[in-house]
Structure formats: C-alpha cells, structure tokens
Amino acid sequence: MAVALVGVATAFLVLAQARLISDAVAHVFDTHNTDGVLAACGLLMAVFVARAGLNWLNQWLAHRASAAVKSQLRTDVMTARLARPTDASTPTGTLITLVTQGLDSLDGYFSKYLPQLMMAVGVPLVVGVAILTQDLESTIIIAITVPLIPLFMALIGMATQKQVDRRFAVETRLANHFADLVAGLPTLQVFGRARAQLVGLRRTEAAHRTETMKTLRLAFLSSFVLELLSTLSVALVAVSMGFRVVAGHFDLRTSLFVLILTPEVYLPIRQVGVHFHDSADGTAAADKAFELIEAAEATHIGGDAPAPDPAAATINFNDLSVRYPGTGRPALAGFSCRVRPGEVVVLRGTSGGGKSTALSVLMGFQPATSGQIRVGDQDLADVD
Incomplete structure (x- = not known):
C-alpha cells in the first residue's frame, strides 16, 4: 500500500x-x-x-x-x-x-x-x-x-x-x-x-x-x-x-x-x-x-499431546509396519519389540531390513502404515 x-x-x-x-x-x-x-x-x-x-x-x-x-x-x-x-x-x-x-x-x-x-x-x-x-x-x-x-x-x-x-x-x-x-x-x-x-x-x-x-x-x-x-x-x-x-x-x-x-x-x-x-x-x-x-x-506427523518422559516409560513396538509411497513391498512388516527404561537394545538384520525405518518411526520422522508404538500408556501417534 x-x-x-x-x-x-x-x-x-x-x-x-x-x-x-x-x-x-x-x-x-x-x-x-x-x-x-x-x-x-x-x-x-x-x-x-x-x-x-x-x-x-x-x-x-x-x-x-x-x-x-x-x-x-x-x-x-x-x-x-x-x-x-x-x-x-x-x-x-x-x-x-x-x-x-x-x-x-x-x-x-x-x-x-x-x-x-x-x-x-x-x-x-x-x-x-x-x-x-x-x-x-x-x-x-x-x-x-x-x-x-x-x-x-x-x-x-x-x-x-x-x-x-x-x-x-x-x-x-x-x-x-x-x-x-x-x-x-x-x-x-x-x-x-x-x-x-x-x-x-x-x-x-x-x-x-x-x-x-x-x-x-x-x-x-x-x-x-x-x-x-x-x-x-x-x-x-x-x-x-x-x-x-x-x-x-x-x-x-x-x-x-x-x-x-x-x-x-x-x-x-x-x-x-x-x-x-x-x-x-x-x-x-x-x-x-x-x-x-x-x-x-x-505430511504432518503426530498430534497435540505432550511427550512423555522416555526415561520412565517402557517403549512397545506393536506389530509395526511401514510402506513408503511408490514401493512394492513394505520397508518394515510386523515388527514387535519392548524396550524398558535403562536397557540397551540392538537392532540387527540385513541391509534394507527396516532398522532405520523403525528408528525413524520412533523419532517421529516417519508415520507408521499399520501397528503402533506406545510409550508407557500413550500412543506415539498422538504425541506432538
């Protein structure tokens, strides 16, 4: 003006x-x-x-x-x-x-x-x-x-x-x-x-x-x-x-x-x-x-709920699957795992097996196609 x-x-x-x-x-x-x-x-x-x-x-x-x-x-x-x-x-x-x-x-x-x-x-x-x-x-x-x-x-x-x-x-x-x-x-x-x-x-x-x-x-x-x-x-x-x-x-x-x-x-x-x-x-x-x-x-990921304290909560991967757009097969399928506070867990597998994908979902970088990750009693998909 x-x-x-x-x-x-x-x-x-x-x-x-x-x-x-x-x-x-x-x-x-x-x-x-x-x-x-x-x-x-x-x-x-x-x-x-x-x-x-x-x-x-x-x-x-x-x-x-x-x-x-x-x-x-x-x-x-x-x-x-x-x-x-x-x-x-x-x-x-x-x-x-x-x-x-x-x-x-x-x-x-x-x-x-x-x-x-x-x-x-x-x-x-x-x-x-x-x-x-x-x-x-x-x-x-x-x-x-x-x-x-x-x-x-x-x-x-x-x-x-x-x-x-x-x-x-x-x-x-x-x-x-x-x-x-x-x-x-x-x-x-x-x-x-x-x-x-x-x-x-x-x-x-x-x-x-x-x-x-x-x-x-x-x-x-x-x-x-x-x-x-x-x-x-x-x-x-x-x-x-x-x-x-x-x-x-x-x-x-x-x-x-x-x-x-x-x-x-x-x-x-x-x-x-x-x-x-x-x-x-x-x-x-x-x-x-x-x-x-x-x-x-x-492609906003997550909700509005505050993040729980990971040092005091168990992380549960429940039948987690991820399929990237345009790919024929899932990058990660049926993955389940439990990580308790203070534990060191190693993900081991062949190249392309989904190790990085599982961590990306846990970090909130990538949405899950199916299944869920729970931190304590809270679904990670609801966390900001």
Missing part, C-alpha cells in the same frame, strides 16, 4: 513537471523574454528533488519488504526440512542453492518489479486523464497503443518463465553434482577416479553457462521489443500533434504539455516488462520454497 501511494504521488509530480516545462518554454516563445523562467526553474528543481525523494522511499520500502519475506521464507524452508529429516526428495545441494542464491533473487522482485507494477497502475491512469482534458485525439491513440505493450509482455513473459525454470533446474543440478563430488571425493581418490570427474563437472557447468546466456539474450531482445513499441506509439502522438500545431488547431503550451506527458504513460508499463526478468529468478526459487513448505505441511 505504501508503494502504491508513492506511485500516485509520483504521478502528480510528473504532471507538475510537464506543466512547468511547457509553460516556461511557451512563455519564452510567445513573449520573447525570459521573465519568470528563473522561478519556474526553481520550482522544477524542487519537483526533481521530490521525485528523487519518492524514488528513494520506494526503494527503501521495497528492500524492507524483501528482507522480511526472505527471512520468513528461509525460516519456513528450514522448518519444513527439519519436519521431514529423512526426506531424500530434495538433495542438499538444491536446498543450499535455494536458501542462499535462490531466495536472494527475490530482491529483484521486491525492489524493482513490484514497485514498478504499482507505478504502472497509478501513473498511466493519472497522466492519461490529464492528457484527456487537453486533447481527445491523442488520448484515443494512447488508448489503442497502450494495450499492445502488456500483450507483448505476456507473450515474452511466458517464454521467459520457461527459460528461467530451465536455468534454475540446471543450476540446482550443477550444485548437486558438485556436492556429490565433494562428498565422494575420498572414495574417488582411493580408486584414482577423482580427476576423471572433471569432464562431467565441466559439462554440467557448460550447460549452466549456456542456459544463463539464453536467459540474458531473451531479456535483451524483450527490452528491445518493448522500447520499439513505446517509441512508435509516442511517435504517432507526436506526428499527429505536430500537424495540428502547424494547422493552428493547438497552441504551443498545450502541445508541449501533451508531448511531455505521452512518454510518461508508456514508461512505467514498459519498465514492468524490463524488470520482469529481474523477478523471474526469485519467483522460480519462491515456487520451489513453497513446494517444500506445503509438502511438509501435508
């Missing part, structure tokens, strides 16, 4: 700036003297200072919002990860990339894209009404050409989002590849295969560089298209206005006022398309963060 109010205030300053310039220039041409120009320049300088102050306020508000959102998202992502510590669907490299470089990209969304989106709503509306009060024909031209910019923005935006998603996927693959190599480096060194991994790492890094350059190329081309559209639109208004001034239908003051304001209608909308590329990386990372958070919320 604060950013929106700043945008509206900026729009009125744009009107004041256009009026001061058009009045001063028209006065000089009409009277052939510079009386009052110095006062107009002083007022114009005050308008410039006010616009600079509003721009600073806009950036300050945006950075505060960005810092708050990034902090909250990082907290929520780590909470979601700790809620499912045995979840292997998100590799460590992906998680690290997400909570560091990925969420840092949200700065572009909050500091550039979102404020510009607010400006694109307020400024063209205020400026367009001002032009309508001066010239209907110019307003009609603007009303016809302005929708072309959002149309092309939407077409470019769809291609950009797909490209950014591909680049983020390649970036996370590079991070996971590097993390796996570091983790397995002792084994690779023992078998003399450490240097051989450079080929695969360079190939992944080259793919990341290629996708990054594709994203940058798309950003530059889209900026060119939007600039061309807005330039041609302004030219239509300028040519039309020029012919009518020559014909004597308009005075210099009104024509200058309209011509100064016309680019200000297209500028905020065009900048939205430009800054969309700054926001795309951040929104891709935010989508991944929300995916992790929602997955953790959907």
Whole structure:
C-alpha cells in the first residue's frame, strides 16, 4: 500500500513537471523574454528533488519488504526440512542453492518489479486523464497503443518463465553434482577416479553457462521489443500533434504539455516488462520454497499431546509396519519389540531390513502404515 501511494504521488509530480516545462518554454516563445523562467526553474528543481525523494522511499520500502519475506521464507524452508529429516526428495545441494542464491533473487522482485507494477497502475491512469482534458485525439491513440505493450509482455513473459525454470533446474543440478563430488571425493581418490570427474563437472557447468546466456539474450531482445513499441506509439502522438500545431488547431503550451506527458504513460508499463526478468529468478526459487513448505505441511506427523518422559516409560513396538509411497513391498512388516527404561537394545538384520525405518518411526520422522508404538500408556501417534 505504501508503494502504491508513492506511485500516485509520483504521478502528480510528473504532471507538475510537464506543466512547468511547457509553460516556461511557451512563455519564452510567445513573449520573447525570459521573465519568470528563473522561478519556474526553481520550482522544477524542487519537483526533481521530490521525485528523487519518492524514488528513494520506494526503494527503501521495497528492500524492507524483501528482507522480511526472505527471512520468513528461509525460516519456513528450514522448518519444513527439519519436519521431514529423512526426506531424500530434495538433495542438499538444491536446498543450499535455494536458501542462499535462490531466495536472494527475490530482491529483484521486491525492489524493482513490484514497485514498478504499482507505478504502472497509478501513473498511466493519472497522466492519461490529464492528457484527456487537453486533447481527445491523442488520448484515443494512447488508448489503442497502450494495450499492445502488456500483450507483448505476456507473450515474452511466458517464454521467459520457461527459460528461467530451465536455468534454475540446471543450476540446482550443477550444485548437486558438485556436492556429490565433494562428498565422494575420498572414495574417488582411493580408486584414482577423482580427476576423471572433471569432464562431467565441466559439462554440467557448460550447460549452466549456456542456459544463463539464453536467459540474458531473451531479456535483451524483450527490452528491445518493448522500447520499439513505446517509441512508435509516442511517435504517432507526436506526428499527429505536430500537424495540428502547424494547422493552428493547438497552441504551443498545450502541445508541449501533451508531448511531455505521452512518454510518461508508456514508461512505467514498459519498465514492468524490463524488470520482469529481474523477478523471474526469485519467483522460480519462491515456487520451489513453497513446494517444500506445503509438502511438509501435508505430511504432518503426530498430534497435540505432550511427550512423555522416555526415561520412565517402557517403549512397545506393536506389530509395526511401514510402506513408503511408490514401493512394492513394505520397508518394515510386523515388527514387535519392548524396550524398558535403562536397557540397551540392538537392532540387527540385513541391509534394507527396516532398522532405520523403525528408528525413524520412533523419532517421529516417519508415520507408521499399520501397528503402533506406545510409550508407557500413550500412543506415539498422538504425541506432538
């Protein structure tokens, strides 16, 4: 809301700036003297200072919002990860990339894209009404050409989002590849295969560089298209206005006022398309963060009951069975065991027999498919 109010205030300053310039220039041409120009320049300088102050306020508000959102998202992502510590669907490299470089990209969304989106709503509306009060024909031209910019923005935006998603996927693959190599480096060194991994790492890094350059190329081309559209639109208004001034239908003051304001209608909308590329990386990372958070919320384990004291209660595994989603056979079936306070119990069995699964259920990391674990007289499924 604060950013929106700043945008509206900026729009009125744009009107004041256009009026001061058009009045001063028209006065000089009409009277052939510079009386009052110095006062107009002083007022114009005050308008410039006010616009600079509003721009600073806009950036300050945006950075505060960005810092708050990034902090909250990082907290929520780590909470979601700790809620499912045995979840292997998100590799460590992906998680690290997400909570560091990925969420840092949200700065572009909050500091550039979102404020510009607010400006694109307020400024063209205020400026367009001002032009309508001066010239209907110019307003009609603007009303016809302005929708072309959002149309092309939407077409470019769809291609950009797909490209950014591909680049983020390649970036996370590079991070996971590097993390796996570091983790397995002792084994690779023992078998003399450490240097051989450079080929695969360079190939992944080259793919990341290629996708990054594709994203940058798309950003530059889209900026060119939007600039061309807005330039041609302004030219239509300028040519039309020029012919009518020559014909004597308009005075210099009104024509200058309209011509100064016309680019200000297209500028905020065009900048939205430009800054969309700054926001795309951040929104891709935010989508991944929300995916992790929602997955953790959907698989909440346990109830609301307080945990009993395990040092004074017997733990009973009663016919415990666990089946992981998408697997043909249960990871643990019909497991029963009793652990009394102070006892040391060893779980022994073949690899894949369910030892880690039984401990994961006991720790509350994994829900049981059937059966139960009782701690004293309390069902573990009811414990927070």
